Amino acid sequence: MKIAVLKETADGEKRVAATPETAKKFAALGATVAVESGAGEAAGFADGGYADAGASVGDRAAALAGADIVLGVQGPDASTLTGATPGAWLVASLNPVAERARIDGYAAAGIEALAMEWMPRITRAQSMDILSSQSNLSGYKAVLDAAAEYGRAFPMMMTAAGTVSAAKCFVMGVGVAGLQAIATARRLGAQVSATDVRSATKEQIQSLGAKPIFVEKVAGIEGEGAGGYAGEMSPEYQAAQAELVSGHIAKQDIVITTALIPGRAAPRLVTDAQVATMRPGSVIVDLAVEQGGNVEGSRPGEVVVRHGVKLVGHRNVPSRLAADSSALFSRNLYNFLSAFWDKEAGRPVLDAEIGDAIRLTQGGAVVHARLTA
Known part of the structure; x- marks a missing residue:
């Protein structure tokens, strides 16, 4: 079983899908690990570290030649995977809905694409959840970005x-990123408040020493969607929430927005009119900017000034902490593959619960229900 680790080609992507630590662990399972030269350089992992861990290091063609599993952070184009074994697995964050043409390319190339971001949020898969591990760092970095601009x-x-x-x-938004943002802002000494559409988060907010800001006695407060994600708010709740937030946001110096709904554009949480009520010099960090943005006027990859308020919209925030985000991401991938490793077969064998949730392509066709409906 040969596992290939490729250098990321997406613009600005500094992460790597395996570190010397996980390369050594894969070798201990009996796999052969091949790393493209320079794959970990941007994250601070030199080629020598991989070689010391027992991996071979060479060019992309050498890494892919005969590979049974290809590891990536972001999905590469199918045309760049030439040389991999027919039916090889591609294990990465694949953005299946937005990158549908790329997914079709994997099917045509005979690649079995596994989207790690669609890992079900169940207890036994927690250690495989790339969204949680990367969001945790995003919440931390958002506060540091706010402090740098403030x-x-x-x-x-x-x-x-x-x-x-x-x-x-x-x-x-008090998911993984929001909770880490609260904790980090508190550690820096700020007065912190927070809100979410899920009423269960009140206790989480309070446990971190922050003040919960919630609409009371309005339908839609539960807001609990499938798989532990936030769902959409009722129109009544949206109106009440907007009124409450408008009064609160005008008194804030820093606002950090983290709300995302899987498979849909990010919900609009802050309007231009609300931005205008904040005092000049205030900062808003929009962690959802790449999915359409929670904040009206924020732009991906830019720091925009509106009404004297800085709107921070950095792309790919986890990549801005490349060493730590790579370490966590690579452990997610190792935890996933090792959990299903069949010693007799010498390879991982997926069960239906997780396999059906993350498998996008197989046997030359797109097979995931969310992509074929």
Whole structure:
């Protein structure tokens, strides 16, 4: 069983799908690991580290030649996978809906594509969940990005020259990224509040020392979607939420938005009119900017100033912490493959629950129900 680790080709992608640590673990399972030269360089993992871990290091063609499993962070074009074994697995984050043409390419090339972002959120798959591991770092980095753009200090400071008031930080969306954003902002000394459409998050917010901001007694507060994700709010709740947020956001110095609904455009949480109520010098970090944005006026890859407020819309936030995000991502992939490793077969064998959830293509066809409906 040969596992190939490729250098990422997407613009600005610094992560790598396997580190020397996981390469060594794959070798311990009995696999042969081949790494494309320079694959881990941008994340701080030198070729020598992979060689010391027992992997072979060479050009892309050498890495792919006879590969049974190809590991990636973002899905490469099918045309760049020439040389892999017919029926080889591609294990990566594949963005299946937006990149449908690429998925069709995998099918035509005979690649069995496995989308790690569609891993079901069940207990036994928690260690395989790339969305959670990467979102955790995104929430942390969002606060650091806000601090870098904000022209004032986060904590309250008492000096002989007077007192500096603590920054007020409002986190919208309390999933993995939101919870980490709350914790990080608190550690930096900000006064933190947060909101979500799921009422169950109130206790989570309070447990981190932040103030929950919720609409009460309006249908739609539960907001719990399938698989532990947030669902869509009722129109009544959306109206009540907008009114509550408008009053609260005008008093904030920092706003961090994290709301995403799988398979759909990001919900609009902050309008241009609400941005205009914030004082000049305030900062909004939109972690959903690449999926359409939670904030009106935010732009992918840019820091935009609207009404004196900075709207921060960095792309691929986990890649901006490439060493740690690669370490976590690669462990997710190892945990996934090792959990299904069949010693007798010398390869992983998926069960129906997880296989049906993440398998996009097989036998030359697109087979996932969400793509064939």
